[in-house]
Amino acid sequence: MVSHPLLIVMILLTIELLILGLARHQRTKAWFNLLPPVFWIYFLPMLASTFGLLDARSPVYGLITTWLLPASLLLLLLAVDLKAILRLGPTALAMFFSGAAGIIAGATLVFGLFKPLVGERFWSGFGALSASWTGGSANMIAVKEALAVPDQVFAPMVIVDTVVPYLWMAALIAGVAWQPAFDRWNRADRRIIDELGNRLAAAGQTLQQRFSPSGFLLILPAAAAGSGLSHWLGSRLPVIKDVVSGYTWTIVLVSLLGLALSCTPARRLEQHGASTAGSWLLYFVLTAIGAKASVASIGSGLILIGAGLLIMAVHALFLLVAARLLKAPFFLVAAASQANVGGVASAPVVAEVYQPGLASVGLLLAILGNIFGTYLGIICAQLCRLF
Template sequence: MITTGFPFIAVMAGLCGFLVWIEQRYPSRFFQWFPSIVLVMFGSMALYTAGVWQMTPEVAVARAAVRDNLIPAMLFLMSLRFDLSIIRKLGSRLILLMLGSTVTIMIGFVVTYLLMNTFLGDETPLTFGVMSAGWTGGTQNFVAVKQALDVSDSAMAYTLLMGALCYSFWLILIIALKPFKARLQTFLRAEDNGLDEVMERLSGLGQTGKTDTQSLMLMFGASLIVAALSHHFGGVIAGFGLLNPMVWAIIISSVAGIALASTPVGKLGGGDEISSIMLYVIVALIGAEVNLSAITKAPMYLLSGVMILAIHGALLLLLGRLLRMNLHMCGIASIANIGSAPSAAVVAAAYDKNLMPIAIIMALIGSMIGSFVGLTVSEILQMLS
C-alpha cells in the first residue's frame, strides 16, 4: 500500500500514460464510448477502492499540491487559444445557458428535498445548501458556505459522499453521451448560427509553431511560473477578503493566457501537448479519493443525488432546446456548475478542444455565484422545513 507522496503521484502519472497508450495502440469502438480520459478517472477510483494507496496526510498534501498547481498552469496554456471576440458573438446565449444550468441545479435540490426529506437527516437543509454551493461553484464555494452555515463535519459525511460519487459519475455520463450527439441534436433543434463561425475562428488560432523539445520546455516552464505567480497574487488579493485564493489563481492564470493569446507567445508550439498531459493527471487526482465501495453506506443520499442530477439534466435539455444549443454546450454548462474549470475542460476536450476557453469562462461564472446559490438554497429549504 502506498502511503507517501511521490509513489502516489507516480502511480497517477503511470495510469494516465498506460491508458492513453492503450487507446492509441489498440483503437476500437470501446474507446469511442469510454475514451481514455474517462477510463483514467474510473481507474483512479478503482485503484483507491482496491487499497493501492491510503489517503495519509503525506499523500493528501502531495495530491493537493500537484492538483492545485497544475490547474492554473493548465488553464494558462489552454487560454492561449482564446479569442475575446467569441464573447461578443455568443455572449448572451452562453451566459443564459450557464445561468439556466445553475437554476436547474437549485430546482433539483429543492424538489428532491421535498420528496426525500423524511429519509434524510435533520440538518439536510444546511448540508444541501453546502452541496449546492459546491455543485454550482466548486470546492472553494463548498468550503465558504460550510463555514458560513457552521455545518459540522459529521453532518456533512453522507452528503459529501453523495457529492463526490454523483459528481464523478455525472462527469463520466456526460462524456459517454458523445456517441449520441447526432441524435440529441435533433431533439435540441440545435442552431449553430455563430457557433460554427466561432469554432472556425478558434481552429485557426493558437499555437502554429513547431513543437519540439525547446518549445515543450518553454511552455512547461512558463506555465509553472504563471501558476506560482497566480497563487501568490491570488493569496494577496484574497487577503483583502475578496473571494478565495484558488478562485483568484484561476482568474489570474486564465487572464494571463488570454492577454498573451494575440502575442507571439500564443503562436508557440507545445502548449496543447503539455496542457493535455496536465489535464489527464488532474482527472486522475479528482478520482483518487472516491471509494466505490462506499456506495452501499448511504443509499438514500445517493438516491437523492441521482434525483437532483436527473432533474437538472432533464431541465437543462429543455433549456438547451429552447435556446437551440447543441449537446456539447449543454454538457459544458452542466459540468462547469457541478464540477469546476478542470472538469469543464475535460468535457470540452472530449467533444472539441476549441471549446475549452468557453468552458473556463462558464466555470469562472459558477465560481463567482456559487456561494450565493448555496446560501439561497439553504434559506429556501429551511423555510420549507
C-alpha cells in the same frame, strides 16, 4: 501499501499514461466509448486507495493539486482565440449564455429539492457539476479545489458528469430529425446560419502544434511562473469564510492570467503544445484527486443522476425560450447545449450533425465555456449554499 511520495507519483503517472495510451490505440480506443478516459483516470486511483494499495492520506496529493492545477489552467487557456469567438455574433453567444443560465438555475433549484435526500454538504458538489456543464472537466476540477469540495461529495458528481452528458448527447443527436419542424414552428431566421458560415470563413486559422524541445522547455517555466504569481497574489487578497478562500482567488486569477496571455505573443506557445501539456497536467491532478477518495462515497450516484436529468430539463427550457425570443434555429439550440454540457470533445460533433461544415461553431462555443465555466460554477455553488 505504497506511501513513499516518489512511488505514489510514479504509480499515478503510470495510470494516466496507460489510460491515455489505450484510449488512442486503434485496437483499444473503442473500450472508452461508454466510459471516457477521464472517468478511468479518476476511478482507478480511487480503487487503488480504497483497497489499500495507495496511502490515501499522503500529503503528496495536496501538493500536486495545489501547484499543478493552476499551471494546467494557464496552459489550457493560452490557446483561446477571442476574436474567433466574437465572430460568432450576438445570437450564438446569447444562446450559449442562455444555456449556461439554465444550468445554474437548474442546479440551484434541484439542489433545493434534493437537499433532504443528499444532505446540505452537496451545495459545493452541485457547484462543481455546474462548472463542468457550463465549461468542462478542467472547470469542474478547478471549482472542486477552489471551494474545497469534500471527496465524498465530488466522487458521485463524477459519476453524474459521466452518465448524464452521454444520455443528453444521444437525445440531441436523435433530435436532428425535428430540426425542420422546429424551425418552421419557431419561424427561425435561417440567415443566421449563413452568416455564421461567412464569419467563420473569415476567421484566422488555428495555431498548428509542432513539438520541439526548445519550445517545450519554454512551456513549463511559463506555467510555473504563472502558477506562482497567482498563488502569491491570491494569498494577499481578502478571504471570506465559506465563500472565498486564498486558493479560490488563485484559481480565479490564473484563469484571468491565461486569458490575458492568449491576447499576447505568449499564445504562440500553443504551437509547441501548450494545451496538450495542460491536459496532461490536468489529468495528473485528477489522478491525485481520485486517490484521496473512496469507492464507498459514490453510493448516492443514482439519486444524483436523477437530479442531473432534472437540471437538463431546466437547461432545455431556458434554451427553448431563448430560441423563441431570438428566432434562433434549432441548430444553435443543439450546438449551444452540447457546448455547455459536453465541452470541446463533443460539441463539434453535434454541430456537424445538424449543419455539415459548421462544426467550428460548436467548438468555439465550448471554448467560451472553458473561459467562464469556473466563474459560473463558483457563483452556482454560492447560490446553492444560500439554501
